[in-house]
Amino acid sequence: MRLRHTHQLSAAERDTLRAFLSDAFDGDFADFDFDHSLGGLHVLADDHAGLVGHASVVQRQLIAGATVLRTGYVEAVAVASRRRREGIGDALMVCVEDVIADAYDLGALSASDDGRPLYLRRGWEPWNGPLGVLTLDGVRPTADEDSILVLRTPTHPGLDTTRRLICDPRAGSAW
Template sequence: MIRLAHTAQLPSAELDAVRALLEGAFADFDLPGWENTLGGMHALTFDGDDLVGHASLVQRRLLHGDRVLNTGYVEGVAVHPDHRRRGVASALMAAMEDLLPGYEVGALSATRAGAPLYAGRGWQQWRGPTFALTPAGVRRTEDDDGGVYVFPGRASLDLDGALTADWRAGDVW
């Protein structure tokens, strides 16, 4: 069973469990990565009292063509190793996708391991160049090319066009 809650509704013990799960799932998980998962809706699943899966959806702004897109951005998707390949990640993503109609588009940055899950759920790989709107201006983020996926909503998208993310600490995408 998936439980949805806003960051503000999560007790400290659950936030600590989410952070521990993410630190275990991603070797390079750091404080900015943690902060980027907060401030939105979280999907959590438990085995008894133990957190075994998490995903969050935060609001971001992406620039595409001449549009600023109100974006539901998926962060912190992780499943405990003992519970993988049991549909947990699919259930977490279904919960996130149910929230996307409130946004013009959904987006996320996928690891190689996660990309097949997202593609299989209808997320589309962004084929065009990626950028970030940094304090020093728009900068190319070519290392992120091919790793960004979008879930089309109300906005018309050219998957071969440029996509620019709003600035944030840590990984921009």
């Protein structure tokens, strides 16, 4: 596993990463999805043929009830199709979770149906309260209520996951 901040990736490495993610998500990985994965720490797994796994942790501000939480938000978790079911996803998440535990108040992600079992097995929990996004016109409810998972950290172990959770705005999908 290699850890690199976005600023440490060359233009060619970013292009390779973008192509890898598009392939890993079977072409269902939009430009805004890639943009969401930038600006933070990348966990990269390689083998003899090149990149086989990726996950990134970017900082977001989430508001749980009345508490603003510096959140390590996980984006673009992917494993090359030829290397799936070999533990690479778990290895990526070990690194991601270490970063979150050491640097953030909370970990969060929007889980795909395929990825959800991996995260739940690793101790991530569903957020059970209502979700929203902060806009210029106030808080707007979002419809991602069944896909948001959180990872508690030592700084907020008793966080109430039934409260409303609000994310900061961004282009593309809110979560």
